[in-house]
Amino acid sequence: MSEKYKVGILGATGMVGQRFISLLADHPWFEVVLVAASGRNKGKTYAEAVDGRWKMETPIPDRITNMVLEEVSDVETIAPQVDFVFCAVNMPKDVIRDIEEQYAKAETPVVSNNSAHRWTPDVPMVVPEINPDHYDVIKYQKERLGTTNGFVAVKPNCSIQSYTPALTAWLKFEPTEVIVSTYQAISGAGKNFAEWPEMNGNIIPYIAGEEAKSEKEPLQVWGHVDPATKSIVNKEGIKITSQCIRVPILYGHTATVFVNFKQNPAKEELVQALRDYQGFPQEAELPSAPKQFIQYLEDDDRPQVQKDVNFEHGMGVSIGRLREDSIFDWKFVGLSHNTLRGAAGGGVLSAEALVKKGYLKKKSEL
Numbered sequence: 179m180s181e182k183y184k185v186g187i188l189g190a191t192g193m194v195g196q197r198f199i200s201l202l203a204d205h206p207w208f209e210v211v212l213v214a215a216s217g218r219n220k221g222k223t224y225a226e227a228v229d230g231r232w233k234m235e236t237p238i239p240d241r242i243t244n245m246v247l248e249e250v251s252d253v254e255t256i257a258p259q260v261d262f263v264f265c266a267v268n269m270p271k272d273v274i275r276d277i278e279e280q281y282a283k284a285e286t287p288v289v290s291n292n293s294a295h296r297w298t299p300d301v302p303m304v305v306p307e308i309n310p311d312h313y314d315v316i317k318y319q320k321e322r323l324g325t326t327n328g329f330v331a332v333k334p335n336c337s338i339q340s341y342t343p344a345l346t347a348w349l350k351f352e353p354t355e356v357i358v359s360t361y362q363a364i365s366g367a368g369k370n371f372a373e374w375p376e377m378n379g380n381i382i383p384y385i386a387g388e389e390a391k392s393e394k395e396p397l398q399v400w401g402h403v404d405p406a407t408k409s410i411v412n413k414e415g416i417k418i419t420s421q422c423i424r425v426p427i428l429y430g431h432t433a434t435v436f437v438n439f440k441q442n443p444a445k446e447e448l449v450q451a452l453r454d455y456q457g458f459p460q461e462a463e464l465p466s467a468p469k470q471f472i473q474y475l476e477d478d479d480r481p482q483v484q485k486d487v488n489f490e491h492g493m494g495v496s497i498g499r500l501r502e503d504s505i506f507d508w509k510f511v512g513l514s515h516n517t518l519r520g521a522a523g524g525g526v527l528s529a530e531a532l533v534k535k536g537y538l539k540k541k542s543e544l
């Protein structure tokens with residue numbers, strides 16, 4: 179790619195914003211040209227605003243350190259400077275919904291990590307390996323917004339990514355009922371142990387809003403674009419119930435899952451379906467795509483956070499302990515990296531898929 183896409187990061191100073199910045203430091207297609215945060219940080223350099231709260235494993239990239247922060251809501255200033263924005267803003271949902279639509283209406287596409295638009299019927303919520311066909315709904319969204327280039331696309335919640343990929347690989351066996359418990363890392367709340375000491379040696383059995391997301395979002399991801407209603411229609415025939423628990427882990431959401439099928443498959447068929455599963459990112463060889471989306475681990479004590487969370491640079495999903503159950507047909511354990519596959523990494527992969535499918539364009543070429 180001769181000239182890179184000019185990218186802005188909204189909500190650049192938080193945990194997910196930092197992850198976007200570190201992932202895009204050497205990205206072959208995208209270059210961060212603008213960072214934005216809340217009004218109180220406007221005019222500060224990125225390093226001043228983050229001031230001791232940089233949580234990534236690698237240092238702040240040199241070219242970002244002295245970048246001066248814009249204010250997220252200053253759409254008129256930001257939109258003309260970028261081809262599209264990644265949104266990792268942490269504000270009330272109605273405020274975010276409005277800001278994201280303002281960018282779209284300013285002909286600046288938004289790839290969002292936020293949940294604000296996940297239930298807007300013409301906004302695609304995509305895991306690129308699972309439902310890239312949902313990007314087709316963008317044409318209806320553009321009709322509604324009156325745009326030619328601007329739109330909002332979102333990714334699902336991090337919690338679903340540790341079990342939905344496996345269930346997707348098994349859709350051909352027709353799962354009917356799923357019980358899932360998630361064990362979610364503290365970075366999912368944007369914090370580390372220094373900022374959340376209460377989590378040391380502790381478990382908190384409540385994450386606001388998480389169970390509804392864990393139960394409903396997979397059904398939307400498995401849905402289809404309905405031209406009659408110009409929206410995504412959810413998959414029917416599968417019931418999911420969940421409990422979501424915060425555990426003292428920094429990165430990595432684990433899920434324990436029980437599942438019933440209409441056609442009860444053999445273990446070998448289930449394992450083979452996981453290992454064979456490929457999606458659009460693998461076929462298109464997108465820069466952030468894991469070579470192997472799902473790995474199946476045979477050892478009884480896997481997947482483990484410490485050994486497996488960084489599988490495929492945190493973009494792959496690990497499954498293990500698949501065994502028959504005395505009440506349900508099968509049970510298994512899944513693990514995914516919540517700020518890579520589950521957040522910023524998933525957002526970058528979505529943007530790559532949107533480029534490859536012709537939805538993200540450089541404004542200089544419009």
Ligand SMILES: N[C@@H](CC=O)C(=O)O
Pocket residue numbers: 335336337362363365366367385388516520521
């Ligand atoms: N809501 C999740 C974050 C995922 O996006 C959590 O709290 O872990």
